[in-house]
Amino acid sequence: MVPLSLLKTGDKVVVRSICGTGHLAKTLGQLGIIIGIELTIIQKAKESVIIRIGESRYALGPGAASMVLVEPQI
């Protein structure tokens, strides 16, 4: 498992864990970033990422991206 902030553009990953609780974790949950979901990284700028889940795209800053622990898919 690695944080989302350490992957590269084009990677397909599965979310395995969300660190922490509170508003931020809840916000991620409301956006559909939940355990078991598959997502694609479509942009990586320093530690910020843009991800795609199905047809939805989300931009996550460094703080949010490092909270999402994922497992790369082959």
Add this chain to the structure above:
Amino acid sequence: MGKTTLFNSLCGVHQHTGNYPGVTVDIKEGNRQINDHSLIVSDLPGTYSLSAFTPDEQVARDALLTSNPDAVVQIIDATNIERNLFLTTQMMEIGIPMIIALNMSDLADEQGITIDAECLEKNLKIPVVRIVARTGEGIDTLVENIIRVTGQKTRATHKEIEYPHSVTNYIGEIGNYLSSHASLLGKLSPHYAAIRLMEGDEHLEKMLHDQGLVIPFIDKSDPAERDGIAEDILLARYRTAEEITTCAVKCTMGQVLPADLIDQVLTHRFYGIPIFLACMWFAFQVTFSASNPFLVGIEYIFGYFTELMNEVEMDPFIQSFLSDGVIGGVGSVFVFVPSIFVMFLLLSILEDTGYLARAAFVMDRLMHSIGLHGRSFIPFLIGFGCNVPAIMATRTLQSKADRIITIITIPFMSCAARLPVYVLFAGVFFGAAAGNVIFFLYVLGIFVAIVTALIFRRLVFKDEPSPFIMELPPYRKPSGFAAATHMWHKGREYLKRAGIVIFGGVLLVWALATLPAGVEYGSVDSLAGIIGQALHPVFAPLEFNWQLVVGLIFGFIAKEVVVGSLGTLYGGEEMLESSLAADPTLSPIIALAFMVFVLLYLPCVAALGVIRQEMGNWKWTGIAIGWGIFMAYIFAYLVLHIGSLFIGV
């Protein structure tokens, strides 16, 4: 997506929009008469969930939970159903009859997405209507459905979400407990209130707690257990949304999406910022060159009216009131209308295409390094047009600290109203270098904003800006009609808000410059002169003469009034330029210090009202005002004294 467009076509010509004062975000209301049914339609702020972390989402939630509507129409983007169904799963439990308007089904067809609306309807037990809000397709069917659904007198029964056993037990238990205290719940059903409590609705929990209701489970259990249950509920909702989507939506397209490629270019870590700057440069160029012809036309028309007025024989007092007061006043308002309209048009086009959200992502890193949130950047951008909507746009920020810092810094973005002051003074005192001087003022504003943000973040709030999370809307071809409508609404709002204030302000200046009766217009003996003289010593270190001081006082009404009031004080707007140039108490460097002061000192009355409204208290409003005056004084002083070294007095 398409909410306001649908609202407009629903309410058509009968639409009257009213802003609810006191609440943070506008809920627009309109009505439509169909046969003997009269519908009252409310346009709520857009949201993807009822969890409400930001003020605009809170308004949407409160409207749904407390205003007891007869029906709710959820607009679902047909190209992205699963995402929208999450909100459906939250809303259908409230018990309000729902209708789903499947918007942009034409676009979904283009993208190869086939939607089985009947299957959707059957599974959700909610009527589904296909519409294209842009063209008005399907609106009639939607209205029929609304009338049918609102006629039902029983509580709506939609699909029930299947929660795990443990969760269902808890909900049942808490629901039973709440049934005996139903009066405390307002419009909520005990069952739904129980679900919201389990989901972690702190707002509701606090409300019940304040009324002395202690819920056994919630008080005793440990936070981890509650988080677990909240997560189970979340997952159950997603599972429901996913199941329904899988059954109703067939996607025939491949995996490579062009939008991914566009995103990769526009948000690139190296090209992202240059692309953004190029867009902004282009937008500013268009704003100024496109509005120029209108500007010249408006000036011509008002000049013509003034002349006409002066030729007619009448009482000189009334003549002065009409030509200096009314026409001069209205004219000074109208001159800015074209650039503000063009600005709003461009912003709404940029927003429509989906680019603005990408720009916020690109700017996040930069904003973060000065202690601001990436989202603050959009209010800043709007601030160059007008600070009032910019301050309102801070509602999309989650953390209070982020919001306060952004609101304090927005007034340093040089709004369109300040431009006439620069144009006048830079033109008179700097000649060919006027353009550079004006550019310097914009940059200085941004510099002061950065300093302010750093100081408040480091010394006052001492925490990091809240992490950046933002949904990026799909790219769309901007519709000229939608952008024009948007521009019209925003522009009209500005005109209404600012127009009355500015117009009133100019009349006030006129009155102060004329009274007491018999004095020479705008002379030292007039009320304006007396006020200017009294405050003059305060500005002595800045070497402003009393006319400038009066201008500043009236500039509080609206910054463009500075020009108008100097016009009246110097005896007519036509001669203002030559009078200023000939005034021995002025010099280029004093003019520059004055422009710096005008840039920074005070937001106008309209902006101040919005700051008070968004801050929610006078303490932070006061700090925002005090800080502005402090910055203005310091920087004007620095400019005066450092500048003198270069230019010589």
